[in-house]
Amino acid sequence: xxRLSLTGxxxxxxxxxxxxxxxxAALTMDHLVDAEMGRRMDADLLTQAQALQSLVGVGPKGLxxxxxxxxxxxxLLAGKALDFWAVTxxxxxxxxxxxxxxxxxxxxxxxxRSEPAYANVRAGHQLYRAVWFRFVRQGEAxxxxxxxxxxxxxFMRPRGELDDILTTIDDILLLTPLLALLVVLLLTPxxxxxxxxxxxxLGDAMRDIGPQAPGQRLRVPGAIELDPLVExxxxxxxxxxxxxxxxxxxxxxxxxxxxxxxxELRSLIEVxxxxxxGKPLSELLGEIGTIVGELQATVSGLLLLTRLEAGIESMxxxxxxxxxxxxxxxxxxxxxxxxxxxxxxxxxxxxAAIVVADRTLLEIIVGNLVNNAAAYAPxxxxxxxxxxxxxxxxxxxxxxxxxxxxEHFGQRFWSKHHGMGGHAGLGLALAGAAASAMHFELAFVxxxxxxxxxxxxxxxxxxxE
Numbered sequence: 446x447x448r449l450s451l452t453g454x455x456x457x458x459x460x461x462x463x464x465x466x467x468x469x470a471a472l473t474m475d476h477l478v479d480a481e482m483g484r485r486m487d488a489d490l491l492t493q494a495q496a497l498q499s500l501v502g503v504g505p506k507g508l509x510x511x512x513x514x515x516x517x518x519x520x521l522l523a524g525k526a527l528d529f530w531a532v533t534x535x536x537x538x539x540x541x542x543x544x545x546x547x548x549x550x551x552x553x554x555x556x557x558r559s560e561p562a563y564a565n566v567r568a569g570h571q572l573y574r575a576v577w578f579r580f581v582r583q584g585e586a587x588x589x590x591x592x593x594x595x596x597x598x599x600f601m602r603p604r605g606e607l608d609d610i611l612t613t614i615d616d617i618l619l620l621t622p623l624l625a626l627l628v629v630l631l632l633t634p635x636x637x638x639x640x641x642x643x644x645x646x647l648g649d650a651m652r653d654i655g656p657q658a659p660g661q662r663l664r665v666p667g668a669i670e671l672d673p674l675v676e677x678x679x680x681x682x683x684x685x686x687x688x689x690x691x692x693x694x695x696x697x698x699x700x701x702x703x704x705x706x707x708x709e710l711r712s713l714i715e716v717x718x719x720x721x722x723g724k725p726l727s728e729l730l731g732e733i734g735t736i737v738g739e740l741q742a743t744v745s746g747l748l749l750l751t752r753l754e755a756g757i758e759s760m761x762x763x764x765x766x767x768x769x770x771x772x773x774x775x776x777x778x779x780x781x782x783x784x785x786x787x788x789x790x791x792x793x794x795x796x797a798a799i800v801v802a803d804r805t806l807l808e809i810i811v812g813n814l815v816n817n818a819a820a821y822a823p824x825x826x827x828x829x830x831x832x833x834x835x836x837x838x839x840x841x842x843x844x845x846x847x848x849x850x851x852e853h854f855g856q857r858f859w860s861k862h863h864g865m866g867g868h869a870g871l872g873l874a875l876a877g878a879a880a881s882a883m884h885f886e887l888a889f890v891x892x893x894x895x896x897x898x899x900x901x902x903x904x905x906x907x908x909x910e
Contacts, residue, residue, distance in 0.1 A: 753878035
C-alpha cells in the first residue's frame with residue numbers, strides 16, 4: 446500500500462477533525478433550533494389557551510358554558526379552523542371547537558393542574574401539539590347563572606407546519622456544513638503545500654550539505670516548528686565537521702610521520718646496502734628497531750589523541766596516589782637527568798596528593814610533563830616539582846623560549862626544537878587531551894625569570910577538604 450504524503454496525512458487529519466467538529470456543531474445547532482421552535486410553539490399554544498380561558502371567566506359578556514353546551518355547533522373562535530379546543534367544567538359544562546378535537550390526551554381533564562401540561566397527540570396521519578391546564582371560573586353577574594366552579598381547557602394545533610419548518614432548517618444545517626467541508630477538503634492540500642514551503646526549502650538546502658563541503662550551516666527559517674529542527678541539525682553538522690577535521694588531521698599527521706620514519710628506515714637500508722659500514726647485525730637491527738619503535742609510538746599516540754578529542758576513549762577513574770606515580774615517572778627519566786646533570790628540587794605534600802583519575806591518562810600527563818622538563822631544561826640546571834592537594838607544578842629554566850611561543854604548547858606536531866630524536870610534537874597535545882577528558886586543567890606560563898611552569902589542576906577529592 447502506497448504511503449500517504451505529509452500533505453495527504455494533514456488533509457486526512459483536517460478532514461476528520463472538520464467532520465467531527467462541524468458535525469457536532471450542526472447537531473448541536475439543530476437540537477437548539479428544534480428546542481427553541483418547540484418553546485415558541487408551546488408559548489403560542491399557551492397564549493391561545495389563556496385567551497380561551499379569559500372568554501370563559503370574564504363576566505357578563507363572557508362565554509356561558511352551560512348555554513354553549515346546549516349549542517354544540519357554536520363557534521367560539523372564528524377564523525381558526527386549524528386550531529382545536531375544548532373546555533370542561535366540574536358542574537358538567539362542556540364546549541368544543543367546530544370541528545371538535547380529533548383526539549384528546551388520555552384523562553386530560555382529570556390530570557389537569559394549574560400549571561400547563563404539553564404533549565404530542567397523533568390522530569390518524571396527523572400529529573398535534575396540545576396544551577391543557579385547570580382554572581377556576583368566576584361567577585356570572587346576571588341572576589340564575591352558576592357561581593364558581595373548576596374548569597379545564599385543552600388547546601391543540603397541528604405540528605405539520607412546524608415540522609416542515611424544522612425539516613427545512615435541518616436541510617440547511619446539513620447541506621451548508623457539507624458544502625463548507627467540501628470546500629475545506631479541496632483547499633486543504635493547496636494550503637498545506639503552501640504552508641510547507643519552508644520545509645521544502647529546508648530540504649533543498651540540505652541537499653548540498655555533506656562531507657565534501659564542510660563549514661556549511663542551515664539558515665534558521667524563522668518558523669517556530671522548524672527552528673529547533675534546524676538548530677539540532679546545525680549541531681549535527683558542527684559535530685560532523687569536527688569529526689571530519691579530526692579524521693583529516695589524523696590522516697595528514699599519520700601520513701607525514703609514517704612517511705618520515707619510513708623514509709629514514711629506507712635510507713638506512715639503502716645506504717647500508719650500497720656502502721656497507723661493517724656494523725654488527727645486532728647494532729643495525731637495533732637502529733631499525735628504534736625507528737620502528739618511534740613509528741609505533743607516533744601511530745599509537747595519534748590514535749589515542751584522536752579518541753580523546755572525539756570523547757570515545759573509555760576511562761576507569763579511581764583514587765590514584767600521585768606521589769607514587771610521580772616517583773615512577775622520575776625513575777623512568779633518571780638516565781636523562783643524569784646525562785644532562787639536572788637536579789630535581791621537590792616540594793611535595795605527600796599526605797594530600799590523592800587524585801580521582803584514570804591512572805593511564807594521568808601517567809600520560811605526568812610522564813609527558815616530566816620528560817618535557819628533562820629534555821629541554823638547560824644542562825646543569827634545576828627542575829622544580831611542587832605538589833599540593835589540588836595542583837602539580839613542574840617548572841624548568843629555558844634559554845630561547847619566547848612568551849608568544851607558549852601559546853602553541855599542546856598543538857599537534859609543534860616543537861620548539863625540531864629534529865630532536867623521539868620527539869614528534871605529540872606529547873603535550875596528548876597531555877592536554879587527557880586532561881580535558883578527565884576535566885582537569887593544564888596550563889603553561891613563562892614567568893619573569895624565564896622559567897616555564899606547567900600547572901596541572903584537578904577537583905578536590907571528597908572527604909579531603
